[in-house]
Amino acid sequence: MTRAVGLIAGNGIFPILFARSARASGYRVVAVAHEGETDPAIEQHCDSVTWVKLGQLGKIVRAFEKEGVREAAMAGGIAKVRVFGGIWPDLLALKHMSKVRNWGNDDLLRTIAGVFEEEGVTIIDPARVCPEIVAREGCYTRRRPSEELWEDIRLGYRVATAVSEADIGQTVCVKRGNVVAVEAMEGTDRCIRRAGEVGGKGFVVVKVAKPGQDVRFDLPTIGPTTIETLAAAGAAVMAFPAGLAYVLDEAATVAAADRAGIALVGLA
Incomplete structure (x- = not known):
């Protein structure tokens, strides 16, 4: 079976470029796309796409488990102002929110990466898949x-x-x-x-x-x-x-x- 790589997609062209590069390298791309952020065209470049609301970490984990994803990359941004609204944390997210010392990008993203790793999904550097960027x-x-x-x-x-x-x-x-x-x-x-x-x-x-x-x-x-x-x-x-x-x-x-x-x- 072709090796799967997960894609946690934000906004902009980066998710699509990552998916293209990954598939060209022989990966099966399993994407999780964020409503209101990710370009719907992502569906044309991935083998599987699950749409989530911002904060639905459990849904992301289940999508990756279903497709046998053990490694995933984050590509594309999320509007920073959404930390003040527009987040729908599920049970998994709520369980870990208290670990966030502050809501700046660095601490928040490190915490989210740690959640995924606890659930069996390692967050990787996207340049491992597309070093040309x-x-x-x-x-x-x-x-x-x-x-x-x-x-x-x-x-x-x-x-x-x-x-x-x-x-x-x-x-x-x-x-x-x-x-x-x-x-x-x-x-x-x-x-x-x-x-x-x-x-x-x-x-x-x-x-x-x-x-x-x-x-x-x-x-x-x-x-x-x-x-x-x-x-x-x-x-x-x-x-x-x-x-x-x-x-x-x-x-x-x-x-x-x-x-x-x-x-x-x-x-x-």
């Missing part, structure tokens, strides 16, 4: 940052590292030595749009992983829709850590950045 060092695009932009990148990296260490967000936007936007609960896209509104065109976006980041979930992710947001807001550069970020659908992402005149840089 891992960001590499260097400039991806025709446009390369000027020295002035590099100064903003360095400042943005320092600030973003501090912000991510506090589990607040991953993204900081800088222009001419000024921090113009910092990501919090609103997410990366809204942070970038706010930077364009506040600072105008020509700003730098730096997205980082948290120090000591668990690579199984919530690494910085850049894809074609990220470029659309950057272009609409007037960003000049997007920088991210090599080895600790994902570039999704690289050919399409780089082509879109080149058309928009945006530099994409993987930082050592």
Whole structure:
């Protein structure tokens, strides 16, 4: 029997790209998709899809048990603001909610991963199945940052590292030595749009992983829709850590950045 891999799918294109890559590598993909978050097109790319409400951990475990899944990856995000509403915890989730010290991404996701492992499902790094998504060092695009932009990148990296260490967000936007936007609960896209509104065109976006980041979930992710947001807001550069970020659908992402005149840089 073909080996099964589980997919806990959030929003965006990452779940579909993961499923395509997994099937191309010979896996049978058993997905659990979240209502109101996951693209319904996921059903075209998986061998099995179970739809759940956010918080139905028991239903996820039962779906994986039924299909013989012992390893699963998380791919795609969930809107952070849903921690304040829109969660339907089942008995398994309620049993473990008291273990969550705070509701920041890192602690919450580690707790959820621990629940699955107690139930016999190991959460794996998605790059084990699709290693081509891992960001590499260097400039991806025709446009390369000027020295002035590099100064903003360095400042943005320092600030973003501090912000991510506090589990607040991953993204900081800088222009001419000024921090113009910092990501919090609103997410990366809204942070970038706010930077364009506040600072105008020509700003730098730096997205980082948290120090000591668990690579199984919530690494910085850049894809074609990220470029659309950057272009609409007037960003000049997007920088991210090599080895600790994902570039999704690289050919399409780089082509879109080149058309928009945006530099994409993987930082050592």
